[in-house]
Amino acid sequence: MKIDIILSGVGGQGIVSIAATIGMAAIAENLNLKQSEVHGMSQRGGAVQSNLRISDKEILSDLIPNGQADLILSVEPMESLRYLPYLSEDGWLVTNTTPFVNIPNYPDIEEIMNEIRAIPNHVAIDADKMAKETGSPRSSNMVMLGAASPYINLPLKRFEEGIRKIFERKGEDVVSANLKALYAGREFAQENK
Amino acid sequence: MSKLLLLGDEAIAQGGLDAGISGIYAYPGTPSTEIMEYVQMSKMAEERNVFRNWSVNEKTAMEAALGMSYAGKRSMVCMKHVGLNVAADPFMNAAITGVNGGMVVVVADDPSMHSSQNEQDSRFYGKFALVPVLEPANQQEAYDMAFRGFDLSEKYGVPVMLRLTTRLAHSRSGVERVKAREENKLKLPEDPRQFVLLPVIARKRYKLLLSNQESFETESDKSDFNRYIPGDDKSVGFIVCGLAWNYLMENFNERPLRNPVLKLCQYPLPRKMVEQIANDCDELIVIEDGYPLVEESLKGFLERGIKVRGRLDGTLPRDGELNPDHVARAVGLEVKSGKNIPPVVTNRPPAMCKGCSHIDMYNALLEALEKYGKGRVFSDIGCYTLGALEPFNAINSCVDMGASITMAKGAADAGLFPSVAVIGDSTYTHSGITGLLDCVNDRSPVTVIISDNLTTGMTGGQQSSATGRITEICKGVGVEPDHVRVINPLKKHHEENREIIKEELEYRGVSVIIAQRECIQTVMRKKKDNKSKQ
Numbered sequence A: 001m002k003i004d005i006i007l008s009g010v011g012g013q014g015i016v017s018i019a020a021t022i023g024m025a026a027i028a029e030n031l032n033l034k035q036s037e038v039h040g041m042s043q044r045g046g047a048v049q050s051n052l053r054i055s056d057k058e059i060l061s062d063l064i065p066n067g068q069a070d071l072i073l074s075v076e077p078m079e080s081l082r083y084l085p086y087l088s089e090d091g092w093l094v095t096n097t098t099p100f101v102n103i104p105n106y107p108d109i110e111e112i113m114n115e116i117r118a119i120p121n122h123v124a125i126d127a128d129k130m131a132k133e134t135g136s137p138r139s140s141n142m143v144m145l146g147a148a149s150p151y152i153n154l155p156l157k158r159f160e161e162g163i164r165k166i167f168e169r170k171g172e173d174v175v176s177a178n179l180k181a182l183y184a185g186r187e188f189a190q191e192n193k
Numbered sequence B: 001m002s003k004l005l006l007l008g009d010e011a012i013a014q015g016g017l018d019a020g021i022s023g024i025y026a027y028p029g030t031p032s033t034e035i036m037e038y039v040q041m042s043k044m045a046e047e048r049n050v051f052r053n054w055s056v057n058e059k060t061a062m063e064a065a066l067g068m069s070y071a072g073k074r075s076m077v078c079m080k081h082v083g084l085n086v087a088a089d090p091f092m093n094a095a096i097t098g099v100n101g102g103m104v105v106v107v108a109d110d111p112s113m114h115s116s117q118n119e120q121d122s123r124f125y126g127k128f129a130l131v132p133v134l135e136p137a138n139q140q141e142a143y144d145m146a147f148r149g150f151d152l153s154e155k156y157g158v159p160v161m162l163r164l165t166t167r168l169a170h171s172r173s174g175v176e177r178v179k180a181r182e183e184n185k186l187k188l189p190e191d192p193r194q195f196v197l198l199p200v201i202a203r204k205r206y207k208l209l210l211s212n213q214e215s216f217e218t219e220s221d222k223s224d225f226n227r228y229i230p231g232d233d234k235s236v237g238f239i240v241c242g243l244a245w246n247y248l249m250e251n252f253n254e255r256p257l258r259n260p261v262l263k264l265c266q267y268p269l270p271r272k273m274v275e276q277i278a279n280d281c282d283e284l285i286v287i288e289d290g291y292p293l294v295e296e297s298l299k300g301f302l303e304r305g306i307k308v309r310g311r312l313d314g315t316l317p318r319d320g321e322l323n324p325d326h327v328a329r330a331v332g333l334e335v336k337s338g339k340n341i342p343p344v345v346t347n348r349p350p351a352m353c354k355g356c357s358h359i360d361m362y363n364a365l366l367e368a369l370e371k372y373g374k375g376r377v378f379s380d381i382g383c384y385t386l387g388a389l390e391p392f393n394a395i396n397s398c399v400d401m402g403a404s405i406t407m408a409k410g411a412a413d414a415g416l417f418p419s420v421a422v423i424g425d426s427t428y429t430h431s432g433i434t435g436l437l438d439c440v441n442d443r444s445p446v447t448v449i450i451s452d453n454l455t456t457g458m459t460g461g462q463q464s465s466a467t468g469r470i471t472e473i474c475k476g477v478g479v480e481p482d483h484v485r486v487i488n489p490l491k492k493h494h495e496e497n498r499e500i501i502k503e504e505l506e507y508r509g510v511s512v513i514i515a516q517r518e519c520i521q522t523v524m525r526k527k528k529d530n531k532s533k534q
């Protein structure tokens, strides 16, 4: 069993919290993990990605080779396309549709959406809107994790435990808001394959 | 013991703690910053009261680490690759003095320049200083090398370099610890003159270092970090250094590897192992992340020995970080590819944060400079370097930490007026103060803007050495008090700030303008922390 995931977004959007949750889930399942992250603020506002590799065998490279990612999980639509060369033929692209516009020449969002729709295995979800609807606008990353969860071969309860661990410091309200976001995202993905 | 999930950097920190360090010294720099940060958060470090404060720069860090070693205790010093340029003087000379307590110098290189001005390869410094160099292939080795680096250091009384690259520094994986050992007791060097590098003593110490070279080679040959794996396809053998090992093996995960391989993670080169693979094979491919150090030394200038391929002949890219696909191509395997990046995807470079004080500083400065025209702003390294990009296009240089003030001085000496330096607070204390003294001594007509956001922003908001004391330091260096001005870079003070800058630009002497407002990121972090405490 192996899962290679590319997480993408814009520096400051907090993809590290998604990586950490998936990482904890993998560890709880006694799987091997390599997770390469972006650190330092030098990338703030710029394109960032993280490689997450999970396997029941020894993992060698910290980087995912071209054409071998099983999943691109992006919290920003344009950024989801930047890593397409890594996506395997039958891999899935799961992306947020709310653009993060911090450059003057951000392209027409419709053009971006057309490219996303052209990928046969894709889930496009307005995670920001859905997070608001579930009552916690700041948990859009957990909506995204939920939306990707059907394509990550790990038990849902491990993600729940991960979320609990990461957010327990911040109180039960924050935990339950993030869990709600997770379920909402997951439900959407299952209904909109 | 159960496995910890650690970044390469964190594995090194834990390895050092378990090896019994009494102090860690560092100046922040991507990708090395997380080593010190891990120790600062560590319970074990707190219980043992391991010294763990940031230093003013890499040179002071290296020297303090050497001082701790002099006193018999184990010390670790950490920096990014260009930091070793700053610390090169103590580093080269520490190889001559040798150490008393074990000392490991951790240097994190940044091939592909993810967040650096160059991609220099620190293994050259290790070779230059004639000290052993360890280069981990994975997080576990990073831990083990940090631990055992101290054994090697104490066995021969030399500093040991631990070199890693961004990819490993910032990638997380499971690490198993060994039993932690005690710190050393305070114990002065047996020879009270060991550290006195007067020529008569230095010559002796240097000969000792030279005479140890053979032992270092033997250590490399015996080291289990290095490994020779025979194979029956002898048409070509692979020498893989550090984490390049992973990229090679990734490609042979599901297919048999029939070529001989030398996994090379400890230097100087293990002579016997290298001889063996060279004797066994018709040709060698050297795969190393960084400069072609091993390739060059095996190839030789005249290329009269065995054929050696690698970065120098285009088998691998000449520059940049390696990845599994580069390595696949180099060893003749096919590379898969997904879809191309659609043309609609545009570049998204990093940018200054919304609300950043540097933005207001630049807005005021650019207006004040309008009448003089472009090309006179020497800047430095930090978040404010992003002022080079659209829409500001505000700066004309970024070379090395501290160079803004001294380059502005040189240009002023050449007749450029006004000549402006823009430097951050942490960079100013790192290497700017001495340059300012040069300006004061020569009464150079320069305008120095210290964009003081009260933190070391670029590397994640570490404590800055002289927060709250920058004004006094400038006056202490000798800048006339009337020409040390403090402004508050906020939109509402824009006109006032612009006028102050204009006045100082006109002044034909040294003036310093301190644009002081806290980094928006540290402000937000403090707010968050306070909230979660309530």
Ligand SMILES: Cc1ncc(C[n+]2csc(CCOP(=O)(O)OP(=O)(O)O)c2C)c(N)n1
Pocket: B027, B028, B029, B030, B058, B080, B082, B083, B084, B086, B116, B381, B382, B383, B384, B401, B423, B424, B425, B426, B427, B428, B453, B455, B456, B457, B458, B459, B464
């Ligand atoms: C010799 C050296 N050491 C460390 C670094 C890494 N580095 C780049 S910018 C920076 C901090 C700059 O802080 P400051 O001058 O206060 O500016 P800010 O980022 O806060 O705007 C550091 C530590 C470097 N580039 N060179």
